Amino acid sequence: VSLREAESAVRSWRLTDPSVSLERSPQAASVSVPGHGTLQGVAMETAVGSDRRTVIRFLGVPFARPPIGALRFEAAQPADWTGTWDATKPRYCVQPGDDEDSASSEDCLYLNIFTLAAQVSPERLTGSDQNQATIEKHG
Numbered sequence: 001v002s003l004r005e006a007e008s009a010v011r012s013w014r015l016t017d018p019s020v021s022l023e024r025s026p027q028a029a030s031v032s033v034p035g036h037g038t039l040q041g042v043a044m045e046t047a048v049g050s051d052r053r054t055v056i057r058f059l060g061v062p063f064a065r066p067p068i069g070a071l072r073f074e075a076a077q078p079a080d081w082t083g084t085w086d087a088t089k090p091r092y093c094v095q096p097g098d099d100e101d102s103a104s105s106e107d108c109l110y111l112n113i114f115t116l117a118a119q120v121s122p123e124r125l126t127g128s129d130q131n132q133a134t135i136e137k138h139g
């Protein structure tokens with residue numbers, strides 16, 4: 001099964017499962033990350049059963065420098081991005097069967113972060129408060 005086929009299957013499951021639904025009109029959302037810049041993500045209303053909440057997702061957020069060139073097989077180095085990071089789409093790691101035209105890369109040190117919209121604020125990023133988030137780490 002290729003990555004594209006798997007993504008399609010997951011997307012189909014999300015759209016057909018009656019207990020989980022996502023609105024089709026996402027809104028832009030951003031948060032300032034001290035020492036780096038701004039993460040640009042997407043806010044979406046999500047329903048689980050009869051409960052509806054706004055969830056912000058930040059996809060493909062780097063947590064370390066890419067392990068390429070001189071960094072290959074070395075200890076991870078802190079991420080060094082600044083400015084505005086487009087976290088509206090995931091990054092894809094190389095998968096078995098990928099061809100040269102694939103959008104995947106050996107640079108796989110990214111996080112997918114999902115949090116309730118009410119919890120995203122600069123005060124909460126300082127570590128002074130408990131935050132709830134789901135984080136997917138690949139790599």
